[in-house]
Amino acid sequence: MTGRFVVIVLDGFGMQAMQDAARVRPGDERSSTLGSLLKDFPDLTLPNLEALGLMNAFGQESRCMKFSPEACFGRSELMHFGADTFQGHQEIMGTKPKKPETHNFQQKIDEIEQALLQKGHQVKRCGTPGLQYLLVDESCTVADNIDSDLGMAYNCTAPLDVLPFDRLMEIARIVRSHAQVGRVIAFGGTGNTVQDILAAGQTREGKYIGLLASLTKSYDQGYECRHLGYGVDPQVQVPSILAQAGVDVTLLGKVADIVHNERGKSVSCVDTASVLDLTIQELDSMKSGFICTNVQETDLAGHSQDPARYREVLETADRKIGELCGHLRNDDILVVMADHGNDPDIGHNRHTRENVPLLIRSRAKGRNVGLRKTLSDVGATVCDFFNAPAPENGTSFLKEIQPDS
Structure with missing residues (x-):
């Protein structure tokens, strides 16, 4: 495969509580990061995420955002324990989560x-x-x-x-x-x-x-x-597997701080507009390869319990994602997702255990890849796209989004 595969992680942008939230994280069963933002801001518009299937993945329309009939979308549960940025990104990269100990x-x-x-x-x-x-x-x-x-x-x-x-x-x-x-x-x-x-x-x-x-x-x-x-083997993750196969790998934003990428390019960046501008620049300079970008400021707004700031960051991210889509070729794939929730109205400053969106731009139209059981399905799909060995964990959905692959 000679195309580019881009994953943008909107850190903390969950959709609704997972079914096990009441048992695993009591209180999180009422969480919905997107639901809280729509309740606080009924006039919220994210036109580019909407076109990618945001409301399809959410399962309901809002006053200003509707289902997109041509969208390719799904949702994913978290396999890792709790709701954690580090473990979430290891899971995305194909690691089968191992439960660490808990100590104050x-x-x-x-x-x-x-x-x-x-x-x-x-x-x-x-x-x-x-x-x-x-x-x-x-x-x-x-x-x-x-x-x-x-x-x-x-x-x-x-x-x-x-x-x-x-x-x-x-x-x-x-x-x-x-x-x-x-x-x-x-x-x-x-x-x-x-x-x-x-x-x-x-x-x-x-x-x-x-x-x-x-x-x-x-x-x-x-x-x-x-x-x-804790318990992470980089050799069974996407960056190491792709590097071994001769595929270029670039990690941008917080993912550069938390995922091993010894043979690739890693650039830390926090500002939302800047990290997505870097993503566009990298995309334009890359003939073929994998890019993963973390948008951290959504998560920071959730930690601050600041829905107005969360909205502002999301609107910036939406605008830049729209710009990025204009730089994609027909053989590229874009996945916009999250690693967990961070409901700004939940009443505490911790992450929330929520299903996350999978918003996919590819040659397929009007496809629903369903509720995936692990974020690792994204990593497995990336490796499948480049005809590389599968990571430790996850099931590829490439055939569902690339009908002629």
Whole structure:
């Protein structure tokens, strides 16, 4: 296959609660990210997503957006436990999710503190006597991630003007070697200070303590991030499989921070218009290959419980996706999807366990690929498109969207 396959992940853009949400994540059974936005903004129009089948996938029309009779669409459940950006993207890339352990940082603080001290780091405890996190070398905090599923990740956060990213990663790798949670996330930015990070401290449920990422000023400039995962084998994922087959791979946005792509091109970017402009530029320069782009600001708006900001980001993404469609060839495929939900009206700042849309532009018209059981079906379809070996997990739906393939 000589075409291009583009996947755009609108981070946190779910459609409605999964059937198991009440059991797996009590409270999420009433979640619907798109439903909340339509309730808050009945006049919401996303013409390009609408044309791709947004309302078809949602299963109902709104005041201003209707079913698209020629759309090729579907929905997908999440196979990974909970509702997680890192695990969601590993799943998209073809990993069969493995359930990590759940620990609040208090359960591991002694062990991690000792490991850091043994490696020659200075370590100070912050917080209250009963709820503490670590400040390493007077510059890096190690604490619970309170921006997503509680107990599933630890953050290592530092101002990069004070602590270079490679040194931050040294700390994060020590933490990773002593943690069994799903992710250890190392991130920081420039222009902020240790005091800015410490001022973002918050607690959850009386047993989690962390630094709310959106308040640390890490995203403002010079942002760098790396996610160290649990139970992930890059060799059975799409980027490694395609690279082995000689296919170009480009990861843009947050996916560049969390998916292994040693032999391809990875570019971190947060701003929605910028990351989609990069996608168009990469598409224009690529004769054949795979591009995956993460639009992160939808997720950030959900974490901030800010539906007005969510709408603004979605409208920007819709406009840019329309521009991108004008750069696609007849033999290209575009999939617009999500990795989980992040309902801005749910009443908490965590992800929500929702089915996600699969909006597909291909040669097929008027096709419904149904409710897929795993996000890995997208990764399997990508590999099938390039006649490459299948990833660890997932079932291709290529024949359903490319009738003459």
